[in-house]
Amino acid sequence: NALPAGFTYLEVAIPEIKINLMYTGSDNFLGRPVNGYEDARAVLTKSAAQALKQAQDSLKPFGLGLLVYDAYRPQRAVDDFIAWSRTDDNKMRENYYPDVSKPDLFKEGYIAAKSGHSRGSTVDLTLCDLNTGTPLDMGTRIDFLGKESWPDYAGITAQQRANRLLLRRIMMEHGFMPLQQEWWHFTLENEPFPETYFDFVAR
Numbered sequence: 612n613a614l615p616a617g618f619t620y621l622e623v624a625i626p627e628i629k630i631n632l633m634y635t636g637s638d639n640f641l642g643r644p645v646n647g648y649e650d651a652r653a654v655l656t657k658s659a660a661q662a663l664k665q666a667q668d669s670l671k672p673f674g675l676g677l678l679v680y681d682a683y684r685p686q687r688a689v690d691d692f693i694a695w696s697r698t699d700d701n702k703m704r705e706n707y708y709p710d711v712s713k714p715d716l717f718k719e720g721y722i723a724a725k726s727g728h729s730r731g732s733t734v735d736l737t738l739c740d741l742n743t744g745t746p747l748d749m750g751t752r753i754d755f756l757g758k759e760s761w762p763d764y765a766g767i768t769a770q771q772r773a774n775r776l777l778l779r780r781i782m783m784e785h786g787f788m789p790l791q792q793e794w795w796h797f798t799l800e801n802e803p804f805p806e807t808y809f810d811f812v813a814r
């Protein structure tokens with residue numbers, strides 16, 4: 612199962628990082644595994660993984676680490692998101708997108724039809740306890756698609772805001788750009804494949 616040149620398995624590049632790929636199972640906004648994630652492993656470009664390792668290392672003195680929910684995403688998975696958005700399946704609406712219609716999830720920037728994840732240098736993640744892997748409280752669940760997940764959303768506690776700010780600061784210090792709509796989504800600024808949307812399955 613060789614990866615394309617320039618890519619690496621995350622657990623190889625960063626052995627101590629925590630990984631829980633949300634699209635391999637059913638606790639996600641579709642409520643089922645997503646195409647292209649069958650037995651998937653977390654993969655990033657080597658450049659993004661190297662920067663992420665430095666972010667992970669910088670958290671260690673504070674007893675914190677990173678918990679990754681999504682990394683490289685094959686284009687067929689994005690196409691599955693698009694196909695799902697055209698169906699009337701709303702079984703996960705209450706937990707994941709209670710206030711945004713399915714077409715608006717794309718129009719308002721919560722899901723991309725051409726995603727940075729498919730270019731291999733974008734990651735969805737949170738901060739966690741280094742030893743237990745317990746995620747810090749960020750005020751919403753991962754992949755809650757709504758204004759409550761905007762990084763600067765005011766209607767959360769001071770501790771939740773501080774946790775979001777710490778994640779954003781650590782990621783930006785290591786070369787990643789945040790997204791306006793989602794506190795967990797970051798793209799490496801100097802990504803090596805800025806024009807390529809990959810579709811390999813990462814097993």
Ligand SMILES: C[C@@H](N)C(=O)N[C@H](C)C(=O)O
Nearest residue numbers: 720721722723726727728
């Ligand atoms: C769906 C969410 N996890 C995400 O990654 N959204 C951005 C906008 C994307 O699809 O690239």
Ligand SMILES: [Zn+2]
Nearest residue numbers: 734735796797
């Ligand atoms: Zn993302």
